[in-house]
Amino acid sequence: MIGPDDLWWVLLIKCGVLIVFLLTAFAYLTLAERKISARIQLRYGPNRVGPFGMLQPAADGLKLFFKENVAPAERDKLLYLVGPSLAGGAALLAYAVIPWGTNSWFGHEFHWDIAHINVGLLFILGVTSLGVYSLFLGGFASNSKYSLLGGLRASAQLISYEMAVSFAVIGVVILSGSLDLEKIVGSQQGLWFVVLQPLAFLLYFTAAFAETNRLPFDLPEAETELIAGYHTEYSAMRFGLYFLGEYINMVTVCSIATALFLGGWLPLLPFHPFDWIPGPIWFLGKVFVLLFVMIWVRWTLPRLRYDRLMNFGWKVLLPLGLINIVVTGAIVALRA
């Protein structure tokens, strides 16, 4: 049966809405980051542009667009442009399969995602790994020692933590028996996977910090050592695209964590009045809570040393992930 999801103009509207949402989320995440960090440090943060500084992102965006593009003369001209484009592109792409909810409208089932594919989780793992290329290519093409070091660190760190993410996710896949994100959310009816898989949730969320290059794992751009790491030689909107990529990646990893562990669009408790609030609002609310935690952690913890970061990834997160898989698998097999 052809549902509303298959109409091309519905898809187009969905894409438009999602892109506008993500870009707005990016803009206001930067504001939230500055506001929350300011409050932690007993400051007010931006409050001059518009009421409560609400128009600050617009001012920042205008500035980024009108600044001069300063680029190193000895750069690799093509890859230098590919880097930031990929950073923005890959970040937006991953969001295509994130399920926001399902509705039944006029007898048709309606999915709140763009591409409803049955291996959504696999797709996300693949596309988020694409982000590594943007960081490494940008660092490599800049032809600067800081950029190159930042790019190298980015690729090493992201590949290492990609393992931890995958292992953390497998526990959920075992429990739900599917890679389809909508089915995974559906199988959390009644009991969220964060209760059944607390270790996996912690592992995923910890590795997510490394995946998005956020403190305490922001080694690729460690400003005390590498000026700005892979985007040292980028300015204006090219830098802005890296920035955008980082923040949209934050939204993405928090959305995945919500879908996998926090019950996606499912309400907190499965009865009135909780289920009067529509699913997408629940989903967004959970994502915002996780985003707040990410910002909060960033302004609390200091940066890890690089060798400790690697030790932590390979010697702590990875074995814990393996143990989690074995235990979960054994319990599921014994109960079957």
Added chain:
Amino acid sequence: MIKEIAKGLAFTLKKMGAHPITVQYPEEQKPVSPRHRGRHILHRYDNGLERCIGCELCAAACPVGCIYVLAAENDPKAPISPGERYAERYEINLMRCIYCGYCAEACPTEAITLGPRFELADYRRERTVVTKAELLESWPGFAQAQGPASPVGAGADQTGREDLDPGVRPRAAWAAQEKTLDHQTAPHPGELGVPVDVPTVIEPGAGKTT
């Protein structure tokens, strides 16, 4: 490790609820110290007469030479200061001033002190040479004459710049204003019903000054 992380997170969460200590500067201002050495003030006596007697000791004491005083004889019938002379022009180049306070120390009548004002930036270099009208303590109902900075003295080194820059001609603007306002005929404190029988410094041979 988990315990320490939780402790840190709890601390920052607690601080998020605390009130910021930022002073929202243009709207809120912290009081300056009573001994703050900001922009100068030329004081008056309680009856409205100017304290400055045009002795130029401040200009002599100034280590950077940023003060220009042009003294004039007081009219005994309508004195501006209780002394024999008064400062017809009193200009300070704030760009050159180092706010050391030597002028205030040198002043025999405590006419000049350094005040609390610290917002001295301007878009025009010429306007940072403040004239007597700007420095003088205001007097109720006293119409302050807005005179131009003198072509010699404190701001003299900027005259050439103005001629080179046709867009910035404050002196020309002032000169035009001078013709219409005519600060020479601005009302004197005495004309506004202010008592003038104040103790005065009588110098030998000067005759009666009140």
